[in-house]
Structure formats: structure tokens, C-alpha cells
Amino acid sequence: MPVLITGDSHLARPVRGGWSIGADAVSVAFGGSVATDLFHQVDGLDPAAYDVVVVSIGTNDAGWRDVPLPAFLGAIGAFLDWAGATPVLLMTSPGCDEQRASDHWSDTRLRQYADEAAALVTAAGSGVLDTPAVLAPLGTAAFVDDGFHLTPAAYDLLLPALRDAASAAAT
Structure with missing residues (x-):
């Protein structure tokens, strides 16, 4: 199943670690990304070449890059328009451990x-993976020392859930 992975470090880091959600997954995600960066990631790509487009976005938008909520939602809406008939799966921000995060x-x-983005994506007929719910069994152990990037144990839970959700979205 061809999958296009876009977004921020939450999906860029697994590729650097050698993890993936499938053999046919192509990642253009990069750390520090915000919603307005998505078009740079997919420039020249045809969404119809993929069974599903996975996007992890929102952590930097709501955090250190401080993208206003209307601009964030507008960029997601435009990204959904770009995807057209190809299903989009939003992986919501996992949140953070405020004790360790800056x-x-x-x-x-x-x-x-995350909630605003999920409502927009759902209204467009696409899918959402509630990342905090997936990672809840780990509590703060889901996060590395910086309080917002994910641990290998978190990816052990997240990637299978993402794989299942991407398969469900593609059908």
C-alpha cells in the first residue's frame, strides 16, 4: 500500500531511526515543520499515486513556531484540497510532558x-489518529528528555496504530 508521510519530527524521526509504517511508505516529513510547510514537502508529488497521505502536524504550530490557529487551520484545509480524493490520515500532536518541555x-x-485540526479533517471525510490516546499507557515515559519528542517505546505503540489507521483510511 503506497503511503505518503508528511509533517513534522514526530514522523521524520522514525525514518532516521529505521522505523516505518510499511515497505511502500515514502516520507517527506522533516523536523520543525508547521502546517504551512506541508506544500513544500509535497511539491511536485501527485496525491493520486498514494493510497493514503499521513500527516503529523500541530506540535510546532502550537509551540515554538506559534502559528495562529486560523492560519494553521487554513493550511490544513488547503492541504486537504491538494489531496483531493486521496484519503488523509491526521496523526494528532502527542502533546507534551510540561514538566520537561520548555x-x-x-x-x-x-x-x-489537535482538536481543531481533527474536526476539520473529519468534516472533510478523512481520518484521525488520536495520538495521546495511543500513548496514554506510557504516561510521561512516551517523551524523551525534551518533553515533546517521542521515545522508542512510544513508537512501538504508535507505528502499529498508525499502520492500522492508514490501512483503514485507504479502504
């Missing part, structure tokens, strides 16, 4: 952006 991240604000 002042740039607030779990409440990350959840607000």
Missing part, C-alpha cells in the same frame, strides 16, 4: 490545535 509547549494548547 515554555514553548503547553499540553492544553497542543490539545486545542
